Every structure is written in structure tokens, then in C-alpha cells.
Amino acid sequence: MNDIAIVGGGAGGLILASKLAKEMGDELRNGRISITIFDGSQNHEFQPGYLGVAFRGSRPSRMQRSLTQLIYPGVKLVHENCSVIDIENRYVITEKSVNRYNFDTIVVATGCLTDPGQIPGLSEANHDFHTNASKSAELYERMSRVKSGKIVVGIAGLPYKCPPSPNEGAFMADEFFAKRKMREKVEITFVTPYLRAYPAEPISEVITPMYEDRNIDIVTGFNLDYVDPQKKEILSLEGDSLEYDELILVPPHRTVDVVKKSDFVDKYGWVITDKRDMHIKDYDYAFSIGDNTNIPISKAGVEAHLQAITVASNIIEDYKGGTDKYLFTGRMQCSMETGYHQATFVVGTYERPVEKKFPSTINYVEKKFMERIYWSSLKGGYEWLFRMHFGDDYIQKISQIKPPRQISRPETQK
Ligand SMILES: Cc1cc2nc3c(=O)[nH]c(=O)nc-3n(C[C@H](O)[C@H](O)[C@H](O)COP(=O)(O)OP(=O)(O)OC[C@H]3O[C@@H](n4cnc5c(N)ncnc54)[C@H](O)[C@@H]3O)c2cc1C
The missing domain is CATH 3.50.50.60 (FAD/NAD(P)-binding domain)
Incomplete structure (x- = not known):
């Protein structure tokens, strides 16, 4: 046996x-x-679908299936x-x-799992599209209420799953506001601890001009130290700071x-x-x-x-x-x-x-x-x-x- x-x-x-x-x-x-x-867990979630939930309003239920349905015949499930x-x-x-x-x-x-507690102030101030489908739907609700302001998208800490997803968040935020014909009313900034837009240079070379074309600022080398939710500011270990109206960072994972x-x-x-x-x-x-x-x-x-x-x-x-x-x-x-x-x-x-x-x-x-x-x-x-x-x-x-x-x-x- x-x-x-x-x-x-x-x-x-x-x-x-x-x-x-x-x-x-x-x-x-x-x-x-x-x-x-x-x-x-009752449901398995299709995690790549969280981006569609957060930035395109896809229904969270489309990203879920009951775990019992996904078990191959003959395999036991201890639930x-x-x-x-x-x-x-x-x-x-x-x-x-x-x-x-x-x-x-x-x-x-x-x-x-996402672990926002590693960074002071992050849990309180941030809305992410990595935790689960329902949190991603909350982000969509917030995005839908934005009339103008500063949107900061990016990476709060390492490691995290799906390395391209923070960049996808920035590009999809741009598309979200452009489709609503209000792109010029929001400033979008992509913030990353890496020294370029994407850690792998060949991809960074491909996407950096796209950030310029879409008028998305990139702040590199920003290692998030803490968030000040009262002042709506993020502060880095390097001593830099950035103001935000909406904070959409991928938390570090554990x-x-x-x-x-x-x-x-x-x-x-x-x-x-x-x-x-x-x-x-x-x-x-x-x-x-x-x-x-x-x-x-x-x-x-x-x-x-x-x-x-x-x-x-x-x-x-x-x-x-x-x-x-x-x-x-x-x-x-x-x-x-x-x-x-x-x-x-x-x-x-x-x-x-x-x-x-x-x-x-x-x-x-x-x-x-x-x-x-x-x-x-x-x-x-x-x-x-x-x-x-x-x-x-x-x-x-x-x-x-x-x-x-x-x-x-x-x-x-x-
Ligand atoms: C926004 C986003 C976009 C993504 N896009 C892509 C993409 O485009 N392409 C790609 O390849 N990947 C993508 N991913 C990553 C991908 O979804 C994960 O890497 C993948 O699901 C990892 O599989 P896993 O089996 O390791 O973990 P999971 O699929 O997360 O499964 C872990 C399982 O362990 C269970 N578990 C937890 N604790 C316990 C315990 N104590 N006892 C028993 N069970 C437990 C959980 O309930 C869960 O079912 C994305 C992820 C996110 C968040």
C-alpha cells in the first residue's frame, strides 16, 4: 500500500x-x-482572474469553483x-x-498568502487584487467611485506571486480610466523596489516606453518602509515619499x-x-x-x-x-x-x-x-x-x- x-x-x-x-x-x-x-477551502479560485474582477468588474463567482467538483474520481478529499x-x-x-x-x-x-501586516499602515490604507476575488471586487467598487486624483499602483514588498501582475495593474488602471473618458483627471504612478520597470531587463525594455506613452510615472528603487494613512503618503527606506489618493499595492507574501x-x-x-x-x-x-x-x-x-x-x-x-x-x-x-x-x-x-x-x-x-x-x-x-x-x-x-x-x-x- x-x-x-x-x-x-x-x-x-x-x-x-x-x-x-x-x-x-x-x-x-x-x-x-x-x-x-x-x-x-470550499472553493478553488482562478487567481489570474482577480485582475479582471478588480479592473473590469468581472463577477467574482466566475473565478470560483467548488473544490469538490475539481477532485478527480478516486481521489479522496479531507475537507x-x-x-x-x-x-x-x-x-x-x-x-x-x-x-x-x-x-x-x-x-x-x-x-x-498576502501578508500586508509586515508593513505598518498597509492593511489600513491599501486595496489589493492578490488576496481573493471578493477583495478584488471591493477594489473595483473603489475605482468606480474615483473622480480624480493620484493612483499609486505597484509592489509593497517581496516576494509575491505572479511577477508581472503589478505592471498589469498599472496598465489596466490606465485602461479603466481611459474607457471612462477621465484619464486626464487621474495621475497614475507605478512604484517598485526594483531598479527598472520589470526585474528581467528584456521585458523592462519592452514595457518602459509603454509607461511613457500612457503617461504613467515610474518610481524605481522604492522599498516601502511604512504607509501613513492619515497623510495618505507612502514612505521608503531610502527616505523618499509619495502621496496617493488610492493605494493599490501588491503586499509581500508568506x-x-x-x-x-x-x-x-x-x-x-x-x-x-x-x-x-x-x-x-x-x-x-x-x-x-x-x-x-x-x-x-x-x-x-x-x-x-x-x-x-x-x-x-x-x-x-x-x-x-x-x-x-x-x-x-x-x-x-x-x-x-x-x-x-x-x-x-x-x-x-x-x-x-x-x-x-x-x-x-x-x-x-x-x-x-x-x-x-x-x-x-x-x-x-x-x-x-x-x-x-x-x-x-x-x-x-x-x-x-x-x-x-x-x-x-x-x-x-x-
Ligand atoms: C493577481 C494574480 C494574477 C496571477 N496571474 C497568473 C498568470 O497569469 N499565470 C500564472 O501562471 N500564474 C498566475 N498567478 C499565480 C497563480 O495563481 C499561483 O501561482 C498558483 O495558484 C499557485 O498554485 P499553488 O498550488 O502553489 O497554490 P494555490 O493555487 O494558491 O493553492 C494552495 C492551496 O493550499 C490550500 N491550503 C492552504 N493552507 C492549507 C493547510 N493548512 N492545509 C491544507 N491546505 C491548505 C489552499 O486552500 C489552496 O487551495 C496569479 C496570481 C494572482 C494573485
């Missing part, structure tokens, strides 16, 4: 469970393996969050239970409590993960995927997806006694919507630096298509398309040579 526990039924956890269940259907039916997802993950002794405990759930293999996929307090994280609370096969340091039966890892690449759904496929492939291979090994290539592909039906993609791998890609309508259509197939992809749908799209970057397969069989000679031949 091989009990596989997946803590977190978000983008990564669901895709992983679906692939395992699809490819190990016989073993599941015969009870030789079990796959259990632990997750207390509770874990309060203890003990990898060493191979069990988890859920919040409402005193029982231990034992496992043979575990995958930690709990994502990450891991969830059960992970943060565990002994398999680095000093910042991120799971110490091998960047190629995704195992958790010191354990060959424990893995971490998605936003909770400490891998030094962007935290995004595409990465969670490809890491899930990597880990599932290795679990299947191991179980079936194969010798191939699958590795994550570091492939990232974050879309950056630049407004007016245009988008670009931030694409690269561990080996290949980010490419210079200009916004186009085709990219925008691709992004919209990905949104359409998102729910199905969580159940393993369209995997053939992802494999084709990512090509050699999908996952790397290393065929290992089987160790030579030990043939013992009969006594007489000695």
Missing part, C-alpha cells in the same frame, strides 16, 4: 492528484495506493486544513481532528502557518526544495510544489503545473519500478496583460534567460484561451496541448541505466 498525501488542493495539488489518479487508476481501484488531498505536517514521522493532523493521517509519500502544495512553523523551511519560511526533482531537503519521500517552495524563480501557476507533472511522473515511475527520472526545467511563462487587448509573456527556463517579447493581440488571445481551459486542466485535461506547447521545456526525462543484475555463480564453478 502506498498512501499519498497532498496538502493543498490548489493549482499544483489538483493537477498532481489528477495525473496520479489518471495513470494509476488500476492501483487506485485495487486499493494498492490511495491519494488524499487535504484542503479546508480540512492541516495543522501539523510531520514529515519525519510520516503523518499529518487536520485542524478539527485529533487523528493522525499516516502517509508513505507527501506533497506540500499550500501556496502562499507561507501558511502550518508550513511556516515546520522544520523543513528556510529562515524566511519557504519550503527547502530541490529545484529539479522538487524533493524536500533530507527526504526522498516528501516533495514541495508551487508557491510554497524556496526555488528562486517566479511563483506562478505554470510553474506549479509543471512541477506537479514532474513530481507525479517520478512517483509513478518509482511505484512501477522504472528507472527514468523526471526533472523540472525551470520553465516559466507568466502572461502580462498590457491593456487594450494586448499581452506579452515572460518566458524562460533555468538555462535560458527571459526572452524579449513584445505585446500582441495573439498573445492576448492565447492568455484568454488558457483561462478557458483552466478548470479542465486541473483535472488533467489538455495535457497533450501543454506538452506540445512547452516542447522540450515541458519536463526533462533522464533515462537512467539499470544497475547490472547480480548473478550468483553456482558453487561448483568457483
Whole structure:
């Protein structure tokens, strides 16, 4: 019996469970393996859709599906969050239970959360489009009431998920006010701790002229120290300040409590993960995927997806006694919507630096298509398309040579 526990039924956890269940259907039916997802949330949310909710008034319910609907047949759901993950002794405990759930293999996929409390004044003053769909809808309500003034959009602190999203926020705010024919009544400023508009230079070179064309100011090297909600001012560690009427910053993110307090994280609370096969340091039966890892690449759904496929492939291979090994290539592909039906993609791998890609309508259509197939992809749908799209970057397969069989000679031949 091989009990596989997946803590977190978000983008990564669901895709992983679906692939395992699809490819190990016989073993599941015969009870030789079990796959259990632990997750207390009622709904899974399509997080890239928060931008549409915040800046275009999309309904939050369009970005949500009940978690139970997304579970692949044969996969068990324990509809509770874990309060203890003990990898060493191979069990988890859920919040409402005193029982231990034992496992043979575990995958930690709990994502990450906005943590505005890290910066004084931020929770009080800020409205973001990263926390959830309903908070994004509140931002839309506020945006709709603006008549004029200073809008400050950007990054409050690192790390955060989906690196292009603050830039998307600035471009979509521009589009929002332009469509309402009141663009000249608002000043939009994009503020970032980085020294250019986007951390990867090729993309920065593409978007910096767009900020100029759209009359959006960029303030770089601004490491937010605190917010003064009374004076409506943000102040940086460097001693600079900026006034605002509406503050729309992406807060710094952190891991969830059960992970943060565990002994398999680095000093910042991120799971110490091998960047190629995704195992958790010191354990060959424990893995971490998605936003909770400490891998030094962007935290995004595409990465969670490809890491899930990597880990599932290795679990299947191991179980079936194969010798191939699958590795994550570091492939990232974050879309950056630049407004007016245009988008670009931030694409690269561990080996290949980010490419210079200009916004186009085709990219925008691709992004919209990905949104359409998102729910199905969580159940393993369209995997053939992802494999084709990512090509050699999908996952790397290393065929290992089987160790030579030990043939013992009969006594007489000695
Ligand atoms: C505004 C915005 C735009 C984005 N745009 C893009 C984009 O264009 N492209 C892209 O690739 N990515 C994008 N992303 C990022 C993407 O949505 C995430 O990176 C992705 O969802 C990460 O998957 P995950 O499985 O690691 O975490 P999640 O999908 O967040 O899932 C984590 C799960 O863990 C569960 N959980 C939490 N605590 C516990 C616990 N104690 N026990 C059990 N379960 C627990 C949660 O309930 C949740 O279901 C965007 C994100 C935002 C906010």
C-alpha cells in the first residue's frame, strides 16, 4: 500500500492528484495506493482572474469553483486544513481532528498568502487584487467611485506571486480610466523596489516606453518602509515619499502557518526544495510544489503545473519500478496583460534567460484561451496541448541505466 498525501488542493495539488489518479487508476481501484488531498477551502479560485474582477468588474463567482467538483474520481478529499505536517514521522493532523493521517509519500502544495501586516499602515490604507476575488471586487467598487486624483499602483514588498501582475495593474488602471473618458483627471504612478520597470531587463525594455506613452510615472528603487494613512503618503527606506489618493499595492507574501512553523523551511519560511526533482531537503519521500517552495524563480501557476507533472511522473515511475527520472526545467511563462487587448509573456527556463517579447493581440488571445481551459486542466485535461506547447521545456526525462543484475555463480564453478 502506498498512501499519498497532498496538502493543498490548489493549482499544483489538483493537477498532481489528477495525473496520479489518471495513470494509476488500476492501483487506485485495487486499493494498492490511495491519494488524499487535504484542503479546508470550499472553493478553488482562478487567481489570474482577480485582475479582471478588480479592473473590469468581472463577477467574482466566475473565478470560483467548488473544490469538490475539481477532485478527480478516486481521489479522496479531507475537507480540512492541516495543522501539523510531520514529515519525519510520516503523518499529518487536520485542524478539527485529533487523528493522525499516516502517509508513505507527501506533497506540500499550500501556496502562499498576502501578508500586508509586515508593513505598518498597509492593511489600513491599501486595496489589493492578490488576496481573493471578493477583495478584488471591493477594489473595483473603489475605482468606480474615483473622480480624480493620484493612483499609486505597484509592489509593497517581496516576494509575491505572479511577477508581472503589478505592471498589469498599472496598465489596466490606465485602461479603466481611459474607457471612462477621465484619464486626464487621474495621475497614475507605478512604484517598485526594483531598479527598472520589470526585474528581467528584456521585458523592462519592452514595457518602459509603454509607461511613457500612457503617461504613467515610474518610481524605481522604492522599498516601502511604512504607509501613513492619515497623510495618505507612502514612505521608503531610502527616505523618499509619495502621496496617493488610492493605494493599490501588491503586499509581500508568506507561507501558511502550518508550513511556516515546520522544520523543513528556510529562515524566511519557504519550503527547502530541490529545484529539479522538487524533493524536500533530507527526504526522498516528501516533495514541495508551487508557491510554497524556496526555488528562486517566479511563483506562478505554470510553474506549479509543471512541477506537479514532474513530481507525479517520478512517483509513478518509482511505484512501477522504472528507472527514468523526471526533472523540472525551470520553465516559466507568466502572461502580462498590457491593456487594450494586448499581452506579452515572460518566458524562460533555468538555462535560458527571459526572452524579449513584445505585446500582441495573439498573445492576448492565447492568455484568454488558457483561462478557458483552466478548470479542465486541473483535472488533467489538455495535457497533450501543454506538452506540445512547452516542447522540450515541458519536463526533462533522464533515462537512467539499470544497475547490472547480480548473478550468483553456482558453487561448483568457483
Ligand atoms: C493577481 C494574480 C494574477 C496571477 N496571474 C497568473 C498568470 O497569469 N499565470 C500564472 O501562471 N500564474 C498566475 N498567478 C499565480 C497563480 O495563481 C499561483 O501561482 C498558483 O495558484 C499557485 O498554485 P499553488 O498550488 O502553489 O497554490 P494555490 O493555487 O494558491 O493553492 C494552495 C492551496 O493550499 C490550500 N491550503 C492552504 N493552507 C492549507 C493547510 N493548512 N492545509 C491544507 N491546505 C491548505 C489552499 O486552500 C489552496 O487551495 C496569479 C496570481 C494572482 C494573485
